[in-house]
Amino acid sequence: MTDDRVLRVEDLSVTLDEQPVLQNVSFTLKQGEAFAVIGPNGAGKTVLFRALLGLLPCTGRVEWRRDVQIGYVPQRFAIERSAPISTMEFFLLQSPSFWRPSAAFTQRLDQELSGMGLDRSILRKPLGELSGGQTQRVLIASALLEQPSVLLLDEPTAAVDAGFEETVYALLHRVQMERGTALLLISHDLSVVYRYAQHVLCLNKSVVCQGTPVEALNPQALTALYGESSFYHHEH
Amino acid sequence: MHAAAHSSFWIALLVGIASGSIGPFILLRRMALVGDALSHVALPGIALAIIYHLDPFYGVVVFLVGAAFLVFWLEGRSRVPPDAIVGLLFTASLAIGILMIPNEDVIESLFGAFPVLGLPLLAGILGAAVVLSALCFWLAKRFLFLIVSPDLAKVHGLGRGYDLALLLIFSCVVALGIKLVGTLLMGALTIIPASIAKNLAQGMRRYVVLSALLGGAISVAGVWVAESFRFLPGPAIVLLGVAVFAASLPFARRGMA
Numbered sequence: 001m002t003d004d005r006v007l008r009v010e011d012l013s014v015t016l017d018e019q020p021v022l023q024n025v026s027f028t029l030k031q032g033e034a035f036a037v038i039g040p041n042g043a044g045k046t047v048l049f050r051a052l053l054g055l056l057p058c059t060g061r062v063e064w065r066r067d068v069q070i071g072y073v074p075q076r077f078a079i080e081r082s083a084p085i086s087t088m089e090f091f092l093l094q095s096p097s098f099w100r101p102s103a104a105f106t107q108r109l110d111q112e113l114s115g116m117g118l119d120r121s122i123l124r125k126p127l128g129e130l131s132g133g134q135t136q137r138v139l140i141a142s143a144l145l146e147q148p149s150v151l152l153l154d155e156p157t158a159a160v161d162a163g164f165e166e167t168v169y170a171l172l173h174r175v176q177m178e179r180g181t182a183l184l185l186i187s188h189d190l191s192v193v194y195r196y197a198q199h200v201l202c203l204n205k206s207v208v209c210q211g212t213p214v215e216a217l218n219p220q221a222l223t224a225l226y227g228e229s230s231f232y233h234h235e236h
Numbered sequence: 237m238h239a240a241a242h243s244s245f246w247i248a249l250l251v252g253i254a255s256g257s258i259g260p261f262i263l264l265r266r267m268a269l270v271g272d273a274l275s276h277v278a279l280p281g282i283a284l285a286i287i288y289h290l291d292p293f294y295g296v297v298v299f300l301v302g303a304a305f306l307v308f309w310l311e312g313r314s315r316v317p318p319d320a321i322v323g324l325l326f327t328a329s330l331a332i333g334i335l336m337i338p339n340e341d342v343i344e345s346l347f348g349a350f351p352v353l354g355l356p357l358l359a360g361i362l363g364a365a366v367v368l369s370a371l372c373f374w375l376a377k378r379f380l381f382l383i384v385s386p387d388l389a390k391v392h393g394l395g396r397g398y399d400l401a402l403l404l405i406f407s408c409v410v411a412l413g414i415k416l417v418g419t420l421l422m423g424a425l426t427i428i429p430a431s432i433a434k435n436l437a438q439g440m441r442r443y444v445v446l447s448a449l450l451g452g453a454i455s456v457a458g459v460w461v462a463e464s465f466r467f468l469p470g471p472a473i474v475l476l477g478v479a480v481f482a483a484s485l486p487f488a489r490r491g492m493a
Binding site: 086 | 264381383388392443
């Protein structure tokens with residue numbers, strides 16, 4: 001794989017319970033690029049992510065660059081709420097030492113926390129008692145801890161309060177610019193796609209369109225993707 | 237104090253700590269019942285060892301390790317509900333064990349006794365308990381990651397091997413305690429300290445440490461009670477543990493039960 005490609009996907013298909021969920025999906029993710037995946041509910045967006053991460057069996061080719069470091073922010077974080085785990089301990093799951101974290105780790109954690117607009121006091125709270133928005137920000141901060149070269153975000157603002165949505169995208173944009181992190185994100189919000197993504201992939205079980213947002217998201221493609229109601233989306 | 241009581245105190249302390257160390261992970265994986273039933277599998281092992289004039293301990297180890305692999309295999313097959321199979325199989329082995337074990341050994345096999353052990357076997361049991369406790373603390377982060385979010389854990393390269401490790405450590409801890417506590421009650425010894433600690437501890441690290449300490453303390457206290465009042469050690473330990481659990485209930489943290 002040439003150096004600026006972080007991920008190459010060729011003819012990826014997923015079948016669950018004998019039903020085809022994804023068919024012949026192909027695309028390339030370049031280093032430092034923001035790549036959006038859009039599509040209606042049930043189009044297979046989350047399935048695509050899970051297949052890329054090796055969490056689901058699939059056919060076709062998924063080729064990550066050899067030295068790739070992947071950060072993943074799942075859409076729904078089904079945490080085991082009975083676990084008496086504090087937010088600090090959740091971060092410590094990524095520390096080399098769970099029992100006695102190093103000063104370097106704590107320092108990096110402080111950085112990522114303030115980047116996500118979170119106060120240190122959140123570390124003492126039980127993970128299960130955080131609000132949806134707080135959990136989401138904790139998840140993003142935790143995915144950034146290991147300085148990933150690619151960040152996979154499954155609707156990163158689904159549970160975040162409306163006011164904070166912009167902040168999350170602005171922050172992710174900064175991470176992309178400053179650290180050269182490639183962003184692969186599932187989004188429902190076409191205005192976000194227009195503003196931040198360099199590449200968009202429209203998915204409805206198979207690829208409906210792909211390219212830069214301006215060239216790919218034409219009225220025909222959006223109708224094919226969402227049906228007639230897409231004209232509403234196009235108003236953005 | 238006679239020699240059997242001496243070795244019982246040491247087994248109670250170190251195997252109790254090992255039980256308390258693995259317990260939180262078994263409890264959080266919602267395997268408490270499977271774990272409890274798993275200890276019954278030891279019974280046919282005891283029976284075979286008695287028939288072939290071996291120390292029952294070796295039969296127990298072989299059968300429990302085998303059962304750990306069986307549970308692991310069943311869990312990997314998503315189409316089979318493992319609970320029912322585990323329940324049936326393990327209860328069946330209890331029945332088979334009872335039929336095979338000579339009458340005079342039945343009570344001891346089920347409820348434990350003050351074991352009379354040679355020094356090498358005693359040292360082996362105590363050494364293994366220390367190693368297993370250390371393993372629990374060393375693997376705690378990975379076990380916890382797989383409990384909190386299996387998907388994220390897999391992305392971080394943690395596979396099902398750790399599920400097997402958890403089951404094997406659990407089986408070995410149960411095997412170590414069976415002579416003292418008995419096949420029917422040993423499973424409970426791993427669950428009780430973890431259940432008490434869960435009511436009291438904030439944060440996972442304190443939870444595991446507290447559970448380990450409680451495991452040791454309750455077992456030693458149970459052996460002391462049994463020794464003083466001439467009870468069997470297994471029921472004394474388990475009843476003492478249940479009493480401490482009841483006392484801890486008012487402290488249970490809201491939403492964490």
